[in-house]
Amino acid sequence: MTTLLCVDDDPTTVDLIKFMLEPHGYRVVSASSVEDALTLHENLDPDVMLLDLFLPNRQADAWDGVRTIASQPRWAEVPAIIISAASPNAYGWQALDERFAAFIPKPFKPRQLLTTIEHSLAAEPLH
Numbered sequence: 494m495t496t497l498l499c500v501d502d503d504p505t506t507v508d509l510i511k512f513m514l515e516p517h518g519y520r521v522v523s524a525s526s527v528e529d530a531l532t533l534h535e536n537l538d539p540d541v542m543l544l545d546l547f548l549p550n551r552q553a554d555a556w557d558g559v560r561t562i563a564s565q566p567r568w569a570e571v572p573a574i575i576i577s578a579a580s581p582n583a584y585g586w587q588a589l590d591e592r593f594a595a596f597i598p599k600p601f602k603p604r605q606l607l608t609t610i611e612h613s614l615a616a617e618p619l620h
Contacts, residue, residue, distance in 0.1 A: 498539035527558040546577035572613035
C-alpha cells in the first residue's frame, strides 16, 4: 500500500483527499501543521507528500513550512507536491524552482490529483 502524508490545515481538504485516494489503494496520513508533521517524522516513511503552501504558525514566508517538512532527513528524497489555493502563475514555477515535484492548484479534480501523484512516484528524484 502506498502511504501519502497530507499536510493541510483544512480538514475538509484532508477528508476530500482521503475520499479521492483511499479507493485507489493509498493510505493517507494527515497532519494539520508543520509541527504535527514533524512529530510523525521518526515513525512515518511516506511514499509521497501533499503539502499545503500556507500552513499556520509559520513566522517566515509561505515556503518556510513546506521546506522544513520536505528537508527532513528521512523525507528528503520523497516526492513532495504543493497543493494550494494560491495562483499557479505566482507559485507554480517557484514550486518547481524549489525542487518540489509538482504544484496542484485548489480546487483540484480527482483525476488531476491521482495522475500527478502517480507521475511523481514514477519520476526520478529531483534532489
